[in-house]
Amino acid sequence: MSRVRLLAMLAATAVAAGVVAVFNMLPASAAACAAAWQSSAVYTGGATVSHNGRNFLAKWWTQNEAPPGTTGVWQDQGSCGGSTPQPPTQTGSAGGCSFPAWVQGRNYVTGDVVKFTDGKYYVAEHDNPGYSPTISTWYWDPYTCSGGGTTQPPTNPTTNPPNNGAFVVSEAQFNQMFPNRNPFYTYNGLVAALSAYPAFAKTGTDAQRKQEAAAFLANVNHETGGLVYIVEQNTANYPHYCDTSQPYGCPAGQAAYYGRGPIQLSWNFNYKAAGDALGIDLLHNPNLVQTDPAVAMKTALWYWNTQSGPGTMTPHNAMVNGAGFGETIRSINGSLECGGRNPAQVQSRVAAYQRFVGILGVGVGAGNLSC
Template structure:
């Protein structure tokens, strides 16, 4: 018979073993999408970091879970993580290291990225040489959520065709991706969610302006002579009626053709017809407006999305004088419906503040 001392010792050892056993995979919650320092989180949104889930108490960006009071610690987690799961074992990204096409790295935000172009260690988050996000599971096999386009654009050609099934053949996908070089920050700023929201917002407004990328030029020809502001020092060298709406965002007025041409290095003041003859030029003028012009609003459409003001502010910047503040709620709702459709195609939430 064992002594009382031996029995007590055995019991204490058993208890100690129970208290140090790690939580099993069955007991631990699945990891939420990995926290990203560039993403914006609002109250109630979840993220995982270093094997633990967290919930944001209020708006936050760049505040690390576990070290900031804005985050509520929800406990240990396992797997999942939107590409940052604990079952992945790819090497950490190292700046300055040469990566070949197909190389998979784990970035400092916990997500995994794959190289779509060979590169000398470019930052996966701010360059288009890598594609994200990747979900790793079962030993680290990645599965892309959306096949990458070589341009790095967050909208694939298949998705573009789905958005515009009846588009005019003039509005090519290749023309759009060729135009991206004019403004590298377009749809490549912030988190993957923000990038997709910006692309959806841009294309939704473009769809509204052109009837689904059907119209290349403004349909009401009676308006054509109205778009010449003769008070400008440069006048209207292409003619009184030459500056009518053209392209995806229906660029109009001689001063807009002048400004866009100067910014893009194109002779649009003297040859505005380039916008209806060259698909890449047409797309560039639309992106120029999106990235640089406040229009009747208070900010550029680009800033409206990347700074969290919502889709409604992009409407205000494009046609707010006529549509916002009750001016034409039906037109506003038409834009919103298209935006919601496009975000669904891209697999991303539309966010808040949809109307103006």
């Protein structure tokens, strides 16, 4: 039962008994403050801290991110050591609501009601760091109020949470992203490759996991023409990818280490490093990247999760730490595309990312889209 309805019932009872009463909003007792947040401390999922008069719950491992933070790791548990602020209420203006405007990047908690840029109102179904109500529909529901009254925010959201054990991209969404893909690139091959890097698309909030998956697939889309090309198309480049200064040389042949797979793995030293990391002898068998769909995807995930290329961080870290999609471009091909070198190529990647997050129902996230 809502607080407003409860007070109305109490008022009616008092009048019936001949008692004149004035009902005020009763102050809510705040919880005791947890131990103060420390920048040097390491917190794991379930840890509770206090900061600036509020308690926060850690959703996963974190260090040196002051609550409420920007990555979504901290869940606001409300005020501590004082009165808890009441949820926003409608002021009674005729014909509609008077809730505050939505602000991108502001932390919202379950039950918050905002007015979005489309002029409509939305209620937070789950805590979130300012995701768009029209994109992140798991976090927001439409909210209706009219006249002098208002529909109360739901107190027990019924939306099912995402299945954290499954890949955040369904097969139907994968097919929607790549309608013209080569049959070599299969959804099952992608899913089979995920075990090689379990942190991929499994780190952070549901939105962050989807954003990382979308970022990876957007770069893959650009590198392969929409998952069409398995191998590098410019065959004239093939003999150039053998670095003979390496002690192991090029045992598969001078022209054997051309670009293959979703992120076009090339050079003998990259085949050696990826193979060593994955437990596959790619130095002697580079063709596995163009004949085994799971191996192909694993090499792409190897680069994504472990290599920074011309950038300063891995693409995985760029997405989970809030640096933004632009830094994934820099780490993959920044020396040729970023800093104004090839804005059309950069925009191609950005456009794919924007399309893919739309398919997954999330916003573009924090950080720069471009590089």
